[in-house]
Amino acid sequence: MAVYRTLVVLAILSSCLAEKYKDGAKVEVYVNKVGPYFNPHETYHYYQLPVCRPQKIEHKSLSLGEVLDGDRMAKSLYDIRFKKNISPAQELCKTTLSEADLAQLKEAIEDLYYFEFVLDNIPVRGFLGHLEEGGFLPHNHKVQLWTNIHFNIQYNGDQIIYANISTKEHEPVNLDDAVAPFEIRFTYSVKWHPTKLKYSDRDKLVKGTSFFPKTLEIHWLSIINSLVLVFLLLGFVVIILTRVLKNDFARYNTDDED
Numbered sequence: 107m108a109v110y111r112t113l114v115v116l117a118i119l120s121s122c123l124a125e126k127y128k129d130g131a132k133v134e135v136y137v138n139k140v141g142p143y144f145n146p147h148e149t150y151h152y153y154q155l156p157v158c159r160p161q162k163i164e165h166k167s168l169s170l171g172e173v174l175d176g177d178r179m180a181k182s183l184y185d186i187r188f189k190k191n192i193s194p195a196q197e198l199c200k201t202t203l204s205e206a207d208l209a210q211l212k213e214a215i216e217d218l219y220y221f222e223f224v225l226d227n228i229p230v231r232g233f234l235g236h237l238e239e240g241g242f243l244p245h246n247h248k249v250q251l252w253t254n255i256h257f258n259i260q261y262n263g264d265q266i267i268y269a270n271i272s273t274k275e276h277e278p279v280n281l282d283d284a285v286a287p288f289e290i291r292f293t294y295s296v297k298w299h300p301t302k303l304k305y306s307d308r309d310k311l312v313k314g315t316s317f318f319p320k321t322l323e324i325h326w327l328s329i330i331n332s333l334v335l336v337f338l339l340l341g342f343v344v345i346i347l348t349r350v351l352k353n354d355f356a357r358y359n360t361d362d363e364d
């Protein structure tokens with residue numbers, strides 16, 4: 107029990123501890139998980155995808171809460187320095203995709219995979235690719251991969267207050283006609299925004315931006331779904347009962363006449 111309590115206190119302390127950066131100090135970006143957007147409980151490690159990765163993968167030691175959350179953080183190749191903008195986009199790596207890599211990426215994009223990085227304890231999320239819907243009959247779509255990640259980071263003094271990423275600054279790469287070996291170049295850019303918001307506002311900011319679909323809507327859908335089922339079943343029961351009763355009445359009447 108005492109061990110558990112110390113763990114909880116440590117977890118709370120470490121989450122309250124604000125990291126302070128000197129200008130130009132390295133801001134570590136950890137890659138975390140990827141998974142289908144509509145099933146946030148199904149997650150894989152980011153480096154299971156054929157993406158830019160360091161020669162030696164270094165995992166971050168995780169807190170208890172993070173382990174329970176299914177986090178698997180590892181260092182990334184992004185070289186982000188406090189208050190240093192990167193623009194135009196800089197190369198992250200060049201990689202050559204094999205047939206299997208291409209198939210894996212395409213499948214992930216078709217399943218609407220998102221990815222999650224962690225920057226100064228802030229989770230930032232984006233989509234791996236983009237599906238452009240084509241004709242209706244026959245149904246087809248273009249599978250496109252985002253190759254640039256743009257980081258927006260808000261800072262106040264020597265602290266990071268908020269961060270997000272966007273992928274839409276650059277045109278995606280079309281994977282439909284890609285033939286292995288397919289060379290691809292990943293890039294990134296960074297913009298630092300000064301803000302007056304305080305470190306204490308951070309929880310609100312991070313929680314306020316919802317990336318996942320609202321669970322409330324899902325609840326409504328399932329409630330309506332169950333209601334429809336209940337009415338259908340009730341309908342069947344009523345139909346069967348009336349038939350049986352009708353038969354019984356008919357028999358009763360004929361019995362009477364006898």
Ligand SMILES: *[C@@H]1O[C@H](CO)[C@@H](O)[C@H](O)[C@H]1NC(C)=O
Binds near residue numbers: 270299
């Ligand atoms: C991301 O952050 C930037 C700068 O802080 C902000 O202007 C933008 O609206 C944010 N985008 C989203 C999708 O929250």
